Amino acid sequence: MGLSSWTWTTALLALVATSALPITAAPTSVRETCARPYVRKEWRHLTDGQRQQYIGAVQCMMNQPGTATATLSIVRNRFEDFLATHVKQTDFVHFVYEKALWACGWDRTLGQPFWDWTLDTGSKEAFLNSPIFDTVLGFGGNGAYIPGNLSHPELSGFTVGPPNDIPDRSGGGCLIDNPFAGLGTYFGPQNDTSPKDALGCVRRDFSYDSFRERASPAQVEAAMALANYGAFEFVTDSQSYHPAGHWGVGGLYGTMTDTYASPADPVFYLHHSNVDRAWWSWQARDLVGRERDMSGPLVSFDYTNARGGNATLDTPVWVGLGEGNRVEFRVADLMHIQKEPLCYEYESLY
Numbered sequence: 220m221g222l223s224s225w226t227w228t229t230a231l232l233a234l235v236a237t238s239a240l241p242i243t244a245a246p247t248s249v250r251e252t253c254a255r256p257y258v259r260k261e262w263r264h265l266t267d268g269q270r271q272q273y274i275g276a277v278q279c280m281m282n283q284p285g286t287a288t289a290t291l292s293i294v295r296n297r298f299e300d301f302l303a304t305h306v307k308q309t310d311f312v313h314f315v316y317e318k319a320l321w322a323c324g325w326d327r328t329l330g331q332p333f334w335d336w337t338l339d340t341g342s343k344e345a346f347l348n349s350p351i352f353d354t355v356l357g358f359g360g361n362g363a364y365i366p367g368n369l370s371h372p373e374l375s376g377f378t379v380g381p382p383n384d385i386p387d388r389s390g391g392g393c394l395i396d397n398p399f400a401g402l403g404t405y406f407g408p409q410n411d412t413s414p415k416d417a418l419g420c421v422r423r424d425f426s427y428d429s430f431r432e433r434a435s436p437a438q439v440e441a442a443m444a445l446a447n448y449g450a451f452e453f454v455t456d457s458q459s460y461h462p463a464g465h466w467g468v469g470g471l472y473g474t475m476t477d478t479y480a481s482p483a484d485p486v487f488y489l490h491h492s493n494v495d496r497a498w499w500s501w502q503a504r505d506l507v508g509r510e511r512d513m514s515g516p517l518v519s520f521d522y523t524n525a526r527g528g529n530a531t532l533d534t535p536v537w538v539g540l541g542e543g544n545r546v547e548f549r550v551a552d553l554m555h556i557q558k559e560p561l562c563y564e565y566e567s568l569y
């Protein structure tokens with residue numbers, strides 16, 4: 220998450236890849252009409268067949284050659300093209316995750332499914348038994364337990380994402396369950412993209428309390444009540460549900476906690492789809508004003524602007540709308556999900 224979360228909610232999941240680098244070309248004009256928005260649904264509201272189709276599409280991407288490999292040798296497949304985009308944030312890849320899913324058989328009327336965390340904050344059992352982590356119609360569950368804490372980790376070369384200790388962590392090992400058992404990657408930790416002798420693995424370290432404290436219905440409702448985007452972005456990106464999804468699945472050792480390499484876990488995309496849904500839910504409560512309410516640091520969590528400036532409606536965003544093509548927009552063009560060039564909707568909102 221090298222750029223603040225609005226770029227990621229707009230980026231990997233609103234079908235764009237972004238960069239904070241300056242762009243000199245004029246922004247592309249945006250059509251207002253959106254004839255047929257595709258629908259993003261909660262994972263458990265998909266049919267069994269649709270869930271199988273989505274998992275099959277992700278596996279298909281993992282079996283297709285990556286187009287970023289020529290630039291970054293550790294990229295092994297199409298799925299990792301998007302990981303490369305996230306890690307490197309340069310302009311060599313501009314991919315469209317939903318389009319890549321569609322190219323791998325995913326239903327073209329459906330968008331990236333989301334994970335409504337609030338459905339899984341009722342109890343630890345509910346979390347562990349969430350359809351998200353199902354071993355047939357989900358993404359599999361926790362990794363095996365590895366002891367240690369932030370100051371005394373027993374696993375070297377892990378991701379070091381959380382600023383604080385995660386006392387309720389319960390896993391840390393590689394993915395055990397199907398359909399992604401043993402999923403590997405050369406990416407990480409963090410922004411390490413150097414070639415390695417041994418393949419690493421995607422890890423999970425479930426931390427239910429950390430998840431519930433930040434993503435409960437009360438937390439989400441409190442965020443919905445915030446008055447302006449600056450407050451909303453700060454609270455949700457750095458305090459409440461955005462870290463909840465990352466730390467709840469990633470804990471101390473897990474991939475989802477890794478600031479850069481987290482998209483190596485397929486759950487990342489369902490989490491960030493819901494981050495985007497929550498933003499749209501907030502916008503929709505006062506759309507006239509909030510379609511134009513943008514602020515916050517260009518660099519993730521850089522609230523003192525030590526590393527960069529703030530985003531505005533004029534901040535340029537690079538949008539990949541097809542292999543090898545690059546279209547440039549401004550943030551202002553991407554504020555309304557049911558206007559071109561985005562044109563999608565959620566089956567329900569907060």
Ligand SMILES: [Cu+2]
Nearest residue numbers: 220461465491
């Ligand atoms: Cu994130």
